[in-house]
Amino acid sequence: MSSHGDSSLDKSGQKDDEESPEKNLWLSAHQDPVAGLYTFSTSISLADLNADSDHKLLVADLGTGTFDMKLKVFKGTSLFMESAIIDLPTALVTFYMDTNDPRTPAVAVASGPFIYVYKNLRPYFKFTLPPLEVNAVEQDLWNQAKEDKIDIHVLREMLESLKNEGSEGLLTVRSLKFLSLEPEELEAFASVHKHAPLKRQTVITCMGTMKKSMADDDAVSCLVIGTESKDVFVLDPEAFTVLARMNLPSVPVFISVNGLFDVEFRIVVACRDGKVYTLKRGSKIAKACIELGAQAVGLERTGKSIIVGCMDNTMVCYSTKGKKLWTVYLPTNITTMSLMDHKARGFKAVMVGLNNGEVRIYKEKYLVNTIKMPDAVTAMKFGRFGREDSALILITKGGGLYVKILKRTANFEGKDLTPGPPPAQSIKLNVPKKTKLFVDQTLRERDSAGSMHRMFQHDLYLLRLMAARAYVSALQKSLNPISSSTTEPLKLSAQVQGIGPAFKLTVNLQNISSSVPSTNLLITFQFDDSLYALSKPCITVPLLVPGLMYTYETLVECISDKGISDFIKVFVLHKGNSIPVITAVINMPVSEALVIV
Amino acid sequence: MGLFDKLAGWLGLKKKEMNVLCIGLDNSGKTSIINKLKPDKSQTQDIVPTVGFTVEKFMSQSLNFTVFDMSGQGRYRNLWEHYYKTAQAVIFVLDSSDRLRMVVAKEELDILLQHSEIAARRVPILFFANKMDCKEALSPVQCSQKMGLDAILNKPWHICASNALSGEGLTDGVDWLTDQIRLS
Numbered sequence: 001m002s003s004h005g006d007s008s009l010d011k012s013g014q015k016d017d018e019e020s021p022e023k024n025l026w027l028s029a030h031q032d033p034v035a036g037l038y039t040f041s042t043s044i045s046l047a048d049l050n051a052d053s054d055h056k057l058l059v060a061d062l063g064t065g066t067f068d069m070k071l072k073v074f075k076g077t078s079l080f081m082e083s084a085i086i087d088l089p090t091a092l093v094t095f096y097m098d099t100n101d102p103r104t105p106a107v108a109v110a111s112g113p114f115i116y117v118y119k120n121l122r123p124y125f126k127f128t129l130p131p132l133e134v135n136a137v138e139q140d141l142w143n144q145a146k147e148d149k150i151d152i153h154v155l156r157e158m159l160e161s162l163k164n165e166g167s168e169g170l171l172t173v174r175s176l177k178f179l180s181l182e183p184e185e186l187e188a189f190a191s192v193h194k195h196a197p198l199k200r201q202t203v204i205t206c207m208g209t210m211k212k213s214m215a216d217d218d219a220v221s222c223l224v225i226g227t228e229s230k231d232v233f234v235l236d237p238e239a240f241t242v243l244a245r246m247n248l249p250s251v252p253v254f255i256s257v258n259g260l261f262d263v264e265f266r267i268v269v270a271c272r273d274g275k276v277y278t279l280k281r282g283s284k285i286a287k288a289c290i291e292l293g294a295q296a297v298g299l300e301r302t303g304k305s306i307i308v309g310c311m312d313n314t315m316v317c318y319s320t321k322g323k324k325l326w327t328v329y330l331p332t333n334i335t336t337m338s339l340m341d342h343k344a345r346g347f348k349a350v351m352v353g354l355n356n357g358e359v360r361i362y363k364e365k366y367l368v369n370t371i372k373m374p375d376a377v378t379a380m381k382f383g384r385f386g387r388e389d390s391a392l393i394l395i396t397k398g399g400g401l402y403v404k405i406l407k408r409t410a411n412f413e414g415k416d417l418t419p420g421p422p423p424a425q426s427i428k429l430n431v432p433k434k435t436k437l438f439v440d441q442t443l444r445e446r447d448s449a450g451s452m453h454r455m456f457q458h459d460l461y462l463l464r465l466m467a468a469r470a471y472v473s474a475l476q477k478s479l480n481p482i483s484s485s486t487t488e489p490l491k492l493s494a495q496v497q498g499i500g501p502a503f504k505l506t507v508n509l510q511n512i513s514s515s516v517p518s519t520n521l522l523i524t525f526q527f528d529d530s531l532y533a534l535s536k537p538c539i540t541v542p543l544l545v546p547g548l549m550y551t552y553e554t555l556v557e558c559i560s561d562k563g564i565s566d567f568i569k570v571f572v573l574h575k576g577n578s579i580p581v582i583t584a585v586i587n588m589p590v591s592e593a594l595v596i597v
Numbered sequence: 598m599g600l601f602d603k604l605a606g607w608l609g610l611k612k613k614e615m616n617v618l619c620i621g622l623d624n625s626g627k628t629s630i631i632n633k634l635k636p637d638k639s640q641t642q643d644i645v646p647t648v649g650f651t652v653e654k655f656m657s658q659s660l661n662f663t664v665f666d667m668s669g670q671g672r673y674r675n676l677w678e679h680y681y682k683t684a685q686a687v688i689f690v691l692d693s694s695d696r697l698r699m700v701v702a703k704e705e706l707d708i709l710l711q712h713s714e715i716a717a718r719r720v721p722i723l724f725f726a727n728k729m730d731c732k733e734a735l736s737p738v739q740c741s742q743k744m745g746l747d748a749i750l751n752k753p754w755h756i757c758a759s760n761a762l763s764g765e766g767l768t769d770g771v772d773w774l775t776d777q778i779r780l781s
């Protein structure tokens with residue numbers, strides 16, 4: 001399979017995806033629009049499951065939403081393993097629970113009141129949340145039902161009123177299920193369940209991990225779980241005992257954990273009451289720090305800021321102290337949020353999935369990239385997948401699975417798409433250094449500004465005076481070619497033609513008065529008679545009609561062979577008056593030597 | 598080259614020297630392939646990911662190859678281009694079982710082909726579709742489709758399946774490369 005092509009240049013290398021910026025940054029590594037996945041960002045994870053640095057994708061799939069729930073593991077582009085989950089999964093995390101070699105992480109799937117822990121992809125342990133106290137009235141009702149002392153309809157009514165008293169969240173799952181059944185199903189349900197002891201259990205709403213005592217990437221981590229009973233538990237990674245239990249005023253829905261359990265940590269939770277609370281090491285009660293404008297739909301942390309996506313299409317950033325730093329307004333609803341932590345480049349950003357199928361990447365409040373997906377994204381994760389460090393997993397509402405890889409040459413810097421001052425504004429101009437001369441001059445100007453100004457003014461006046469004097473003398477001697485005298489308004493121009501020794505001198509004379517004709521004029525010339533000989537040294541000018549141009553000519557012969565030239569003055573005179581009316585001075589060109597043939 | 602050298606070359610007394618650049622993504626098997634091409638006694642058993650690059654030499658019947666075995670890790674890939682100028686041939690190793698990263702390999706190939714030192718030159722490129730023994734491995738035909746090799750018009754290229762662990766397919770590739778260099 002060889003090709004010995006001709007030498008035409010390879011054009012196909014320049015791909016057609018140059019025009020849209022989002023394609024420039026991402027390579028499309030895999031796409032399966034019919035993968036049939038139903039999951040959320042909190043239920044997917046990327047981990048080195050086999051400790052072979054080939055990272056797998058783990059998905060807690062909600063199946064149809066009622067059945068067919070599964071834990072799915074993808075190796076590269078193919079499904080590697082799947083295993084059924086009994087109830088709806090709410091969260092999935094991977095964590096190291098021991099220090100054994102090889103360093104294979106465990107997988108924890110939260111579902112109902114349980115956490116299923118898998119090691120080497122085999123079920124390893126099932127953790128159950130500690131049971132809660134059952135409402136005494138509810139217990140009594142079921143006891144009576146067990147002994148057939150009350151009718152199921154009475155039971156239902158009583159439970160209903162108990163629920164309406166405001167203790168809905170305090171009822172057992174059995175009672176709640178019973179209340180939600182159709183009347184004809186009640187009998188069967190009650191007869192099946194009434195003999196079992198009544199237990200009240202809470203369910204897990206969110207889950208995170210927290211390194212125990214070391215910050216290494218593969219250090220042992222504790223599970224941190226939020227529950228419907230408004231509690232946050234920290235579990236020991238090996239024994240699965242409760243290490244810490246903290247209470248919240250509301251039900252946690254999003255959780256973000258930072259720090260080390262044995263040293264110092266901070267757990268930030270967004271709750272169903274529209275507030276964000278912080279829990280610290282040693283604190284039993286949460287501190288409310290942020291009151292949101294709308295319900296939270298996502299919570300991420302980068303460094304010292306907490307970024308919350310809200311139901312009112314905004315993404316708001318707060319400091320850890322609870323001070324609002326900025327708000328980004330989004331065009332549609334947020335479907336999911338996730339952190340993009342590109343460690344190799346030290347780049348951290350927040351990715352926001354929108355209902356219109358866009359995934360936007362914000363570096364702080366600046367939009368740096370947009371990925372357009374065929375469908376709204378419900379789950380996404382950026383991290384190492386397979387052997388690729390900068391892979392982005394996207395799972396859409398329609399169940400599609402897409403894998404994108406950030407190009408090695410991709411650059412997010414300097415690509416701020418939000419309006420603002422142009423970058424050119426902050427470019428420094430290359431102004432040369434001040435020379436000593438410049439500095440000296442400046443100092444001199446500063447010291448003697450007054451005298452410099454006076455000197456300048458003095459010279460300026462002198463110049464004006466000289467100009468005025470020259471003008472006056474020119475007027476007096478009628479040296480100018482335009483006569484401004486009211487009696488003889490004339491205009492004179494003269495030119496020389498030829499290269500010598502014979503020249504022709506042309507004199508143009510015009511009466512520029514509007515109506516008065518000029519009479520009795522003469523044209524004479526003043527010249528060095530050792531140099532030039534004129535054919536007509538004196539021309540009598542007839543009456544000059546105003547406005548017309550009169551042309552007089554005379555031949556000039558250069559009689560010197562020394563190659564020098566002189567000027568010839570042209571005078572227009574009034575008969576009987578020796579002062580010329582106007583004068584023109586003609587600089588004669590140097591004459592060419594006479595060629596004797 | 599002096600007349601004597603030329604004569605020696607024709608008579609096969611003196612072997613031609615050849616600079617070859619070996620590139621490809623990390624873990625594709627570049628070092629393993631080069632290791633297998635070396636004489637038995639100088640082969641190593643444990644191959645670790647290359648840091649930066651290493652220079653290796655091996656011989657075919659008529660040529661002395663000097664191979665620059667580059668590291669394929671993302672952070673070292675920007676070293677590749679420094680050796681484009683001196684490269685008289687390129688060996689591009691693909692991990693045919695890594696379907697996910699075929700696009701990344703294609704991207705790196707495109708960058709290579711568009712590079713000013715390579716674009717206009719008739720540098721022969723040998724592709725190894727390595728790890729043919731893996732069960733999820735793509736065939737050389739599939740690899741060349743995914744890599745868009747048909748679009749390479751101004752360079753001779755060749756792709757062959759290989760297994761760097763057993764050595765299968767390697768001589769096929771090296772023979773092709775030797776032919777190319779003798780032709781030029």
Ligand SMILES: Nc1nc2c(ncn2[C@@H]2O[C@H](COP(=O)(O)OP(=O)(O)OP(=O)(O)O)[C@@H](O)[C@H]2O)c(=O)[nH]1
Nearest residue numbers: 623624625626627628629646647668669728760761
């Ligand atoms: N199954 C199989 N494994 C292979 C083959 N070739 C190489 N390997 C394995 O792939 C792994 C990586 O091989 P290397 O030769 O180090 O890869 P490389 O391209 O030099 O990697 P970097 O130096 O990081 O760029 C090793 O564990 C090899 O044993 C092959 O043909 N088949």
Ligand SMILES: [Mg+2]
Nearest residue numbers: 627628646647
């Ligand atoms: Mg190597």
